Amino acid sequence: MPLREHLLELRKRVTIAGIAVLLGSVAGWFLYDPVLDYLTAPIEAAKARGLDIAINFQGVGTPFDLKLKLSVWIGFIVSSPVWIYQLWAFVTPGLTKKERRYALGFMSAAVPLFLAGVWLSSLFIPNVVSFFTSFTPSDGANIIAAEDYLGFVMRTVLVFGCAFLLPVVLVGLNLLGLLSGKAVLKAWRWVTVLCFLFAAIATPTPDVVAMFTLATPMLLLFAVAIGICLLNDKRRAKREPQYGDLADDEASAL
Known part of the structure; x- marks a missing residue:
């Protein structure tokens, strides 16, 4: 369009x-x-x-x-x-x-x-x-x-609700080809830290169980999103020709 x-x-x-x-x-x-x-x-x-x-x-x-x-x-x-x-x-x-x-x-x-x-x-x-x-x-x-x-x-x-929508955003960016599953997987350490940091701020109580109760579903949702992104990348790689990423003036093996 x-x-x-x-x-x-x-x-x-x-x-x-x-x-x-x-x-x-x-x-x-x-x-x-x-x-x-x-x-x-x-x-x-x-x-x-x-x-x-x-x-x-x-x-x-x-x-x-x-x-x-x-x-x-x-x-x-x-x-x-x-x-x-x-x-x-x-x-x-x-x-x-x-x-x-x-x-x-x-x-x-x-x-x-x-x-x-x-x-x-x-x-x-x-x-x-x-x-x-x-x-x-x-x-x-x-x-x-x-x-x-x-x-x-x-x-x-609203912050809690939008936080649970972030995995949907990741999958949407992957389907558009703007974000690869490998790139998301490489950032799993940062994602884990941010999830626990968000949970700690959102539950400012000395109860550690409350923090884990919030962080655990967020991490599970991100794991599901990463799995879907990797599967989509694999499917897309099979569909695209091996010379699809060549420059316009570069000769292909074909």
Whole structure:
């Protein structure tokens, strides 16, 4: 496709994804109260343990501003099947028919992976809140700004979800011929370190089990992605002629 058609295709996909997020945000507006209760449950649990803790809305317009932000955040999660599919639809024109089947099969796992990351983050946020609020002195009060707390929760959930999508990105780059499986395999040490570093930051508690619980599925997903990339490279090498990487002015054995 010419560059202009690529840009038009990109605009089309972004527009569809944006409309899906907008419609999801409308649904998120009506789901605000139960979602807010769910997100502030760790605060209520800390209060039940006798800690003087509360969420504080500092400004007059803060409740409306936070409801708007949280609605968009809910819309982004609810519409994840749509914008993930639009990402796949933008990539497929550059793939062969057989590669499209591989990409569709792996992209069909992208939505469950994203939602699995979102679900896993909900298991760690209460531990993080409990760990940090435990340092509050017995005669002190912990008044948390609502925008700070909800901003932290929303960023954490999205980071977890997007982290589980990284293997999908690796496979997509490999199918496009931009990244070889061997290149990804050579970086396995860095991938391992980054996974454990991410897990350590995302679970800032002294519990080592929590860190391994997060890092292990991420490493398994990367291992699966590397295996798919290597298999695709092997299949592509069989299909391409041995002189396919020669320069235009270089003579082939044929």
